Structures are given as structure tokens and as C-alpha cells.
Amino acid sequence: MVGIELYRVTVSQLATNCYILKQKRTRNALVIDPGADYGKIKEKLDSINAACKVILLTHGHFDHIFAVDDLRNKLTRVGIYKDDEHMLYEKDVFSTMVPYDPRPLYPADVVFDHEGRYKIDEFEFNVIHTPGHTRGSCVYVFEDCMFTGDTLFRGAAGTVLFGGDEDELNESLRRLYNYPGDYAVFPGHDAPTTLSDERESNPYMRRFKR
Numbered sequence: 515m516v517g518i519e520l521y522r523v524t525v526s527q528l529a530t531n532c533y534i535l536k537q538k539r540t541r542n543a544l545v546i547d548p549g550a551d552y553g554k555i556k557e558k559l560d561s562i563n564a565a566c567k568v569i570l571l572t573h574g575h576f577d578h579i580f581a582v583d584d585l586r587n588k589l590t591r592v593g594i595y596k597d598d599e600h601m602l603y604e605k606d607v608f609s610t611m612v613p614y615d616p617r618p619l620y621p622a623d624v625v626f627d628h629e630g631r632y633k634i635d636e637f638e639f640n641v642i643h644t645p646g647h648t649r650g651s652c653v654y655v656f657e658d659c660m661f662t663g664d665t666l667f668r669g670a671a672g673t674v675l676f677g678g679d680e681d682e683l684n685e686s687l688r689r690l691y692n693y694p695g696d697y698a699v700f701p702g703h704d705a706p707t708t709l710s711d712e713r714e715s716n717p718y719m720r721r722f723k724r
């Protein structure tokens with residue numbers, strides 16, 4: 515990503531990847547999936563001298579969203595895909611897994627209602643709607659980097675056990691398989707990878723090979 519520095523902070527008891535994209539020029543930051551551990555994220559932002567201006571959520575599961583309200587201020591803009599917007603407000607089965615459920619959270623500022631290109635502040639990116647893990651799961655694409663949430667992992671794919679749909683997930687993975695070009699892939703858990711590696715070696719992807 516030209517002009518952007520990328521950092522990863524691991525948050526929550528599920529070791530969720532929270533990513534920080536910092537504009538070198540302005541020091542403004544976009545944070546993807548602040549799921550927990552606000553203190554850890556803030557410490558990272560402070561250490562790199564960045565201010566959080568945008569928060570993007572790949573989906574509405576608790577380990578990706580619970581630190582949103584701690585992190586945001588009046589100037590921060592929060593984006594989520596429309597089919598997961600309700601997860602900012604409604605408690606679900608996950609509430610029993612964590613000591614404290616902060617929902618209802620404040621409303622999102624930007625609700626993505628279609629795929630395509632968006633610009634929030636100085637950050638430009640593409641949104642791909644990838645339902646399956648949740649109905650409103652999406653992938654954010656910044657230049658040559660793809661943030662895949664819990665849809666695509668290195669060597670694996672997201673589960674459909676928590677409110678997901680297997681047919682939808684398969685269709686989303688097929689679309690990612692056929693997404694033109696190669697990308698660095700930064701998933702919601704575990705290590706980064708590339709789309710070409712996943713097309714070759716991920717059992718959930720390589721079955722789409724013709």
C-alpha cells in the first residue's frame with residue numbers, strides 16, 4: 515500500500531487480528547476489527563503517533579467489534595456492511611462467552627449497502643460482500659492488500675456454526691478464488707498469506723480450480 519504503514523495487534527481471548535493502517539503523510543489511521551483490548555490498540559496507536567479516524571468492521575462478531583465504542587470519538591467514522599449492522603445493537607449467544615457485553619454500541623456512520631469503491635476521509639478501498647460466516651461479512655481491499663475477516667484464513671475458511679450459511683460461504687470463497695489478480699491476504703485470525711497461495715493450497719479454495 516503506497517503511503518500507508520500496516521500494523522497488527524492481536525486482541526481478545528480468540529486472538530483476533532486487529533489491523534491499523536496509518537497514513538504516513540497525515541498520521542491518520544484506519545483500524546480494522548477492534549474486537550477487544552482497547553488499551554492494547556491505543557498503546558499501539560500512541561507508539562506510532564497515529565490518530566484513529568476510521569474503523570472498518572469485517573463482520574459483527576463480538577471479537578471483532580467490542581472495542582469500537584472505546585476507540586471512537588466524535589470525529590471517527592465507523593463502517594460495517596448492512597446485513598451485520600444489527601449486531602452492533604443486539605446481544606447474541608456470544609454474550610455468555612464474555613464477562614461483559616457492551617451492546618448496544620453506537621450506530622455505524624457508514625453502512626455499506628453495495629459492493630464497490632468507497633472513500634472515507636483519505637482512505638479509499640473496495641468492499642466485497644462475502645456472506646457465509648455471517649450474512650454481512652465483507653472483505654476490504656486496499657490496493658494490493660485484502661482484509662478477509664473470518665471468511666478466508668491461511669489454509670482454512672470461516673465457520674458457519676455461529677449464525678452462518680454454508681452455501682453462501684462457498685459462493686463467497688468461489689468469488690474470492692475468481693477475484694482477478696493477486697493480493698496479500700490479512701485474515702481475521704492467524705497469519706497473513708496471499709490469494710495465489712490460497713488458490714493453490716487451501717482445500718476450501720483449490721476445489722474451484724478448473
Ligand SMILES: [Fe+2]
Nearest residue numbers: 573575647664
Ligand atoms: Fe467471526
